Amino acid sequence: xxxxxxxxxxxxxxxxxxxxxxxxxxxxxxxxxxxxxxxxxxxxxxxxxxxxxxxxxxxxxxxxxxxxxxxxxxxxxxxxxxxxxxxxxxxxxxxxxxxxxxxxxxxxxxxxxxxxxxxxxxxxxxxxxxxxxxxxxxxxxxxxxxxxxxxxxxxxxxxxxxxxxxxxxxxxxxxxxxxxxxxxxxxxxxxxxxxxxxxxxxxxxxxxxxxxxxxxxxxxxxxxxxxxxxxxxxxxxxxxxxxxxxxxxxxxxxxxxxxxxxxxxxxxxxxxxxxxxxxxxxxxxxxxxxxxxxxxxxxxxxxxxxxxxxxxxxxxxxxxxxxxxxxxxxxxxxxxxxxxxxxxxxxxxxxxxxxxxxxxxxxxxxxxxxxxxxxxxxxxxxxxxxxxxxxxxxxxxxxx
Amino acid sequence: xxxxxxxxxxxxxxxxxxxxxxxxxxxxxxxxxxxxxxxxxxxxxxxxxxxxxxxxxxxxxxxxxxxxxxxxxxxxxxxxxxxxxxxxxxxxxxxxxxxxxxxxxxxxxxxxxxxxxxxxxxxxxxxxxxxxxxxxxxxxxxxxxxxxxxxxxxxxxxxxxxxxxxxxxxxxxxxxxxxxxxxxxxxxxxxxxxxxxxxxxxxxxxxxxxxxxxxxxxxxxxxxxxxx
Ligand SMILES: Nc1ncnc2c1ncn2[C@@H]1O[C@H](COP(=O)(O)OP(=O)(O)OP(=O)(O)O)[C@@H](O)[C@H]1O
Ligand SMILES: [Mg+2]
Numbered sequence: 001x002x003x004x005x006x007x008x009x010x011x012x013x014x015x016x017x018x019x020x021x022x023x024x025x026x027x028x029x030x031x032x033x034x035x036x037x038x039x040x041x042x043x044x045x046x047x048x049x050x051x052x053x054x055x056x057x058x059x060x061x062x063x064x065x066x067x068x069x070x071x072x073x074x075x076x077x078x079x080x081x082x083x084x085x086x087x088x089x090x091x092x093x094x095x096x097x098x099x100x101x102x103x104x105x106x107x108x109x110x111x112x113x114x115x116x117x118x119x120x121x122x123x124x125x126x127x128x129x130x131x132x133x134x135x136x137x138x139x140x141x142x143x144x145x146x147x148x149x150x151x152x153x154x155x156x157x158x159x160x161x162x163x164x165x166x167x168x169x170x171x172x173x174x175x176x177x178x179x180x181x182x183x184x185x186x187x188x189x190x191x192x193x194x195x196x197x198x199x200x201x202x203x204x205x206x207x208x209x210x211x212x213x214x215x216x217x218x219x220x221x222x223x224x225x226x227x228x229x230x231x232x233x234x235x236x237x238x239x240x241x242x243x244x245x246x247x248x249x250x251x252x253x254x255x256x257x258x259x260x261x262x263x264x265x266x267x268x269x270x271x272x273x274x275x276x277x278x279x280x281x282x283x284x285x286x287x288x289x290x291x292x293x294x295x296x297x298x299x300x301x302x303x304x305x306x307x308x309x310x311x312x313x314x315x316x317x318x319x320x321x322x323x324x325x326x327x328x329x330x331x332x333x334x335x336x337x338x339x340x341x342x343x344x345x346x347x348x349x350x351x352x353x354x355x356x357x358x359x360x361x362x363x364x365x366x367x368x369x370x371x372x373x374x375x376x377x378x379x380x381x382x383x384x385x386x387x388x389x390x391x392x393x394x395x396x397x398x399x400x
Numbered sequence: 401x402x403x404x405x406x407x408x409x410x411x412x413x414x415x416x417x418x419x420x421x422x423x424x425x426x427x428x429x430x431x432x433x434x435x436x437x438x439x440x441x442x443x444x445x446x447x448x449x450x451x452x453x454x455x456x457x458x459x460x461x462x463x464x465x466x467x468x469x470x471x472x473x474x475x476x477x478x479x480x481x482x483x484x485x486x487x488x489x490x491x492x493x494x495x496x497x498x499x500x501x502x503x504x505x506x507x508x509x510x511x512x513x514x515x516x517x518x519x520x521x522x523x524x525x526x527x528x529x530x531x532x533x534x535x536x537x538x539x540x541x542x543x544x545x546x547x548x549x550x551x552x553x554x555x556x557x558x559x560x561x562x563x564x565x566x567x568x569x570x571x572x573x574x575x576x577x578x579x580x581x582x583x584x585x586x587x588x589x590x591x592x593x594x595x596x597x598x599x600x601x602x603x604x605x606x607x608x609x610x611x612x613x614x615x616x617x618x619x620x621x622x623x624x625x626x627x628x
Contacts, residue, residue: 002509002518013497307493310454311507311554312482314475393455396493397445 003321010304010321011328014297018329021286021293025333026340028282029371033341033364035279040359042268049261051122055232059254078251079113082230085247087240090115091230095207097215097222101155101163105143107201109215114206119231127174128204135210136171141201147173154203156219166218168203229257283371287378294326294382301325302387306395322387326379334372341365401562401593402428402451407460409446409616420446422616423460428595430561433588435607435624436597443616444597445566451595452485452564453477482511486555486563490570492547494554496540500526503539504553511558518557525553529583545576552583563587565596569603581606 011018059082082091092113100107117123117130128138139147152170155163205211215222230248232241248254305318313321345360409421420443428434436444449455450462453469462469464480472480486507487493494503504522513521526532529549534542539550548568555563565584569577577600585606588594598604605624612620 002515005515006506006509009495009498009502304495307495308506308510309478310481310487310489310493312478312510312558314478316475317478317510393449396454396489398491 022329022333025286026336028286029337032279035275037358037360040361046264048122052257056257057254059228059248085244087236087244089231089233093228097219099157109203111207130206132171134206136169137203137205139173140204144173159220291382294379295386298386306392309392330375337368401430403463405461407457410458419616433608434595435604436611438613442613448564453481484560486560488551488565488568490567492551494539500550501535508557525556529553544572562593
């Protein structure tokens, strides 16, 4: 209590420069957080790809109408044709059904090929779990935030019948922070996020006969997403592989997921090279500013500290007050920065399109804390260096 | 109350040693009023600073009410200074951009008194030097005489037994100087020990005992005959 009073009085006269410094530091940390969060996102994307099996290929950029190919006209020919090639172990793509309405909001139902879930374990980690009921659905939308219950009523559009209500079973509700697998990316997806569409309103199910029949009954909008993933057999011969690639070439562009992942990693590195210097510069600039303001505070307050000493403060107490004064700036800017991370994260949870392309993970907090420690060390070093020299006695004698 | 024995203070100036105090032995009893006189550079401030525990002697011993100050660490000396010694300096040593009240409260804020009691004590101390009405002004808005009263109030807030005043009237005109010395005289009458340093004979005469110091040595130590 008494120390707080001493400390508050001590801040007088250096409050404005401290405030300015705090804004500068918070700005630097903010830019750092955003840059890191953007890299995080790409890195999460990369890790998703990395977790996919070897010899898996993405086939995209198919010549298709912008919203996919009607199920009725396309049938399962692409998957069937791919699966018939002797070099292929499995091939899959995703069906989407729309328009579907929940309340007054439009949403999309995607039917995933069950093998996708096996080959992309990350999907299960994201909460796509169909163990309970393969014909149940995962509600993957902010529309359903806080939804509880075993089934939900939605409505589908069926040509001349208009919208008709029907119930689907619910397995779970997941918060769709980032991606929803649909393989619906229009064309040449470079990042996984391209093939895993992002959007606010998705209902995910497995491509079972029952689900298909149900949707077919209530909606005529069942479309292919015009991209596919196929996996080569482990023991495929070179000739068999050749055949697969030749077929793929006639359908669009293809690339191995491993290659795409490597490309992603290169892109991340390139991105870091381009985007990190700016926050780094700001960090260094604010550190320099911190040092000089610390020196200024000490210079300005030396005489005052000598008076404290005269009145019965020991060296330790004088030092404590000074360190508190310069540390406060770093402390407040850290608190603000951490609050920013949490607020942004909450905003993203509530509306995940708001910070699309950013991922505020724990390393954002570590960045802030790391910066805090670094600035504090700098500031304290600054205090020790600039407080050295004149003793309180000399200062009281008027030695400047 | 105070006992200095063979206190020597050596400053290093370049490679040379400079003896600012040379084997000073000096005893002060409770309730005394002492003036230390001497030419400029004779070591008066140095002596006062050592008595006030803000400076340390190079050799010799210093007992404050029986306690060996030389053996104390920085924290202990600070506590002693805070609780038992009040300082009044020539240039006031106030924090200029703070209120008078805060300046007076400062030593108490550094001590153990609960915050609520501190303000009342500070106002009382300001009252005793006659400037309670200036409490909310900034220290640099006051006249020299008022500032020195603030400094005295600050020296008094922790009710110390000893007041050290280093040329307290040095920056004041003679009339104001006399008023300040009257305050010290009254304080001494309440039992507080006062040691002042001064050049001014008229000021020195307020004391009951005169110590003359020259080139770091005490050359005379006598009681002042008020009748003379
Ligand atoms: N930090 C220091 N380094 C070197 N010499 C010093 C230092 N402080 C004081 N001195 C010297 O010690 C001597 C005594 O100084 P002191 O301030 O005690 O004198 P004083 O009697 O108070 O003088 P004045 O009347 O001018 O205030 C002086 O010669 C001074 O130059
Ligand atoms: Mg002096």
